[in-house]
Amino acid sequence: MAQFLQVLLSGLATGSIYALAAIGFTLLWQAAQTVNFAQGEFVMLPAFFVLIAMGLGLPLPVALLVALAVSVFVLGYLFKRLIVEPMKASKTGGGLPLVIATMSLAIFLKEGVKEFYGAEAQPYPELVSGGSWDVFGAIVSVTDIAHLAISLGVVVLLTLFLNRTRTGRAMQATAQNPDVAKILGVDTKRMVLYTFLINAALATLASFLITPFYLAKFSNGEYLGLIAFIAAIVGGFNQIRGALAGGLLIGVLDNMTATYVTAEYRAAVPLVLLIVIILWRPEGLLGTSEGRSV
Amino acid sequence: MKRLNLIAAAALTIMATATAMPTGLRAADTVSLPCVCELSGAGAVSGTNYRDGAKMAAEEINAAGGILGKKIVMTDYDTQSDAQTSRALVQKAIDAEAYAIIGTVYSGSTIVNMLVAQQNGVPQFTGSEAPNVTRQGNPYIFATSSSSAKGVPGLTPYFKDTLKAKKIGVAWVNNEFGKGGHDVFVNEMKGAGITVVADVPSEQGQADFAADVSKIKESGAEAVFVYLNEEEAARFLKEAKKQGLKAPLVGEVTLTSQKVIDLAGDAANGAYAHVGITVGANVPAVQEFGKKFKQKYSRDTDHNGLKGYIAVYAVKYVTEMNGSLDQEALAKKLHGLTLDVAKYPGMLLTTSWDKTGEMSRESFMTQVVDGKQKVIGTVPAN
Numbered sequence: 001m002a003q004f005l006q007v008l009l010s011g012l013a014t015g016s017i018y019a020l021a022a023i024g025f026t027l028l029w030q031a032a033q034t035v036n037f038a039q040g041e042f043v044m045l046p047a048f049f050v051l052i053a054m055g056l057g058l059p060l061p062v063a064l065l066v067a068l069a070v071s072v073f074v075l076g077y078l079f080k081r082l083i084v085e086p087m088k089a090s091k092t093g094g095g096l097p098l099v100i101a102t103m104s105l106a107i108f109l110k111e112g113v114k115e116f117y118g119a120e121a122q123p124y125p126e127l128v129s130g131g132s133w134d135v136f137g138a139i140v141s142v143t144d145i146a147h148l149a150i151s152l153g154v155v156v157l158l159t160l161f162l163n164r165t166r167t168g169r170a171m172q173a174t175a176q177n178p179d180v181a182k183i184l185g186v187d188t189k190r191m192v193l194y195t196f197l198i199n200a201a202l203a204t205l206a207s208f209l210i211t212p213f214y215l216a217k218f219s220n221g222e223y224l225g226l227i228a229f230i231a232a233i234v235g236g237f238n239q240i241r242g243a244l245a246g247g248l249l250i251g252v253l254d255n256m257t258a259t260y261v262t263a264e265y266r267a268a269v270p271l272v273l274l275i276v277i278i279l280w281r282p283e284g285l286l287g288t289s290e291g292r293s294v
Numbered sequence: 295m296k297r298l299n300l301i302a303a304a305a306l307t308i309m310a311t312a313t314a315m316p317t318g319l320r321a322a323d324t325v326s327l328p329c330v331c332e333l334s335g336a337g338a339v340s341g342t343n344y345r346d347g348a349k350m351a352a353e354e355i356n357a358a359g360g361i362l363g364k365k366i367v368m369t370d371y372d373t374q375s376d377a378q379t380s381r382a383l384v385q386k387a388i389d390a391e392a393y394a395i396i397g398t399v400y401s402g403s404t405i406v407n408m409l410v411a412q413q414n415g416v417p418q419f420t421g422s423e424a425p426n427v428t429r430q431g432n433p434y435i436f437a438t439s440s441s442s443a444k445g446v447p448g449l450t451p452y453f454k455d456t457l458k459a460k461k462i463g464v465a466w467v468n469n470e471f472g473k474g475g476h477d478v479f480v481n482e483m484k485g486a487g488i489t490v491v492a493d494v495p496s497e498q499g500q501a502d503f504a505a506d507v508s509k510i511k512e513s514g515a516e517a518v519f520v521y522l523n524e525e526e527a528a529r530f531l532k533e534a535k536k537q538g539l540k541a542p543l544v545g546e547v548t549l550t551s552q553k554v555i556d557l558a559g560d561a562a563n564g565a566y567a568h569v570g571i572t573v574g575a576n577v578p579a580v581q582e583f584g585k586k587f588k589q590k591y592s593r594d595t596d597h598n599g600l601k602g603y604i605a606v607y608a609v610k611y612v613t614e615m616n617g618s619l620d621q622e623a624l625a626k627k628l629h630g631l632t633l634d635v636a637k638y639p640g641m642l643l644t645t646s647w648d649k650t651g652e653m654s655r656e657s658f659m660t661q662v663v664d665g666k667q668k669v670i671g672t673v674p675a676n
Contacts, residue, residue, distance in 0.1 A: 002512075003508055003509075003511075003512045006508050006537065007504065007505060007508050010502075010504035010505075010508070011504070014502055014504070114334065118338070119333070119334035119335060119338040120338045120339050120342070120553075121339075121525045121528075121557060122557075123556055123557050123558075123559060132536070132537070132538050139511075139537055139538045141536045141537060141538075143536055144536070212532070213501065213502070213529060213532060213533070214501045214529075215525060215528065215529065215557055217525070219499075220501075223499075223501065254502065254505075255502070255504055255505045255508075256505075257505075258505030258506065258509075259505040259508055259509055263494060263495055263496060263505065263506065263509075264468065264495055264497075266497075266505075267497060
């Protein structure tokens, strides 16, 4: 029982971080109808901004704020202005070329970090460090609880923002039907920009939380991007709550499989889950089916 | 016409002489010792240290006149920690007239690429420690550190007599390096009457060790043998600290390496490891090497830097014993040879190779204390 509780909490803590990246997938899908295959690298990169800022002598809290600002600008604003907007404005209207462009961006970011910061993993400071609590015989790490609380807190705040504020509702209107939203006076371009900035901020937070255990390494995005993508599909690509559920489910399933079934094939579990969901419920666990005409 | 015949005869004579020369003999003005190493990818830490140690030795030897008066030329070939790439690069290095190959470090790569060096009759000095590497009957492969088959048994008395453990957990990486060490360790424990109560494999590059540590904790193991590559070892130590794993963590080679200490921070404190060689050893020549390495590269090295260093010196000493750049003679001479450090100071410690290319020398028990690797005992050569 103690082991089950411990593994469950560890899985939920890691899964909640996957969920942050997965939500970014769903946000960009709804705002720009594109799948951002550089999302994993968006999680990898901010950790290096922190290391650079700390290398310049800034204390950790300031370095985190600087990294957040730089990440939101580079991975939110510049990503939209330099890659998404020009491709959406082209004859193809985004689509597959835009997806390929995000794949290229992923390679560029990964190789760029490798070139400028090296291929070796770097030590990275913990955002939350502390002892542990004894809960029904299970040693529960304060770090795990803090990660879970921060991630879920951010998701709740995001949901409240999208549902309870005027800007949030305008963003949702833009995602559902940009033409009608425009007629109703919504500044749709601004709303789409907000979505990109929020995605960058979520990826940055995920980076701050997960890198202390993954260590800062250029290749971190490969696994994180894949897991976040699977989490978004499993949960439902068009629902924030679906991405959250998908992230948590994969985090828990991964740890449970490694503990009680097999450690050797744990990496295959998310992929098996993906196949099952695609066959059984293609819209995802909490997603809704969308009509598309050709 | 006569002149043309003369030229043709001269050309034929030169060709005949060239083809009549034994293939192992080299007549170049330089000695090519290419470093086929893991300079990027998962093995970058090990490969880079191995390469830099080798380069340091090459520079020292060149400054002292080279090998038989010829300068060493060392070219980098980055395997990207990929076995198939390493195989292609060993061939490329041989095509570029390699006298001996320095590398690779990853056992999974060496197992794949050493056949190429063997087929071409080129001696290869590997940093790999999987026992399989020297058990293939390859007369051209030479270890620069004892394999886990020799190193891991050195730990048995530590678990049995010092820790007095009856139940042991094993966390190991499921690759060539990990499998080799795991198999030797499990057999050793069986022989010593110690029960392995948790046998936990992990994948190379694995990031989340929550389940692994949890399984070991739940097993009631009184000590844990951690046999992982550097980055994974650091992640394991962090998770062990997070989950409050109290059992002593004991590794072979990597667990107390400087890179693991840097990556794991406080979580590395208290970890033990048996290491073949370390800059922290209480041996003046080794400590001097550590200082020179840090001065040159502005960082500390793990044992791989030392391995690369002695590989190049071994090539120099044995080639000069032979008196010629003969690859076959180099390989033959090394089998069963002991290089006494008093006569061959570049070896740093007295070193022997057996008929399989396996290496033997004095080794050390270490512990991480206040973020530094500290030597706590010496293990005699076996």
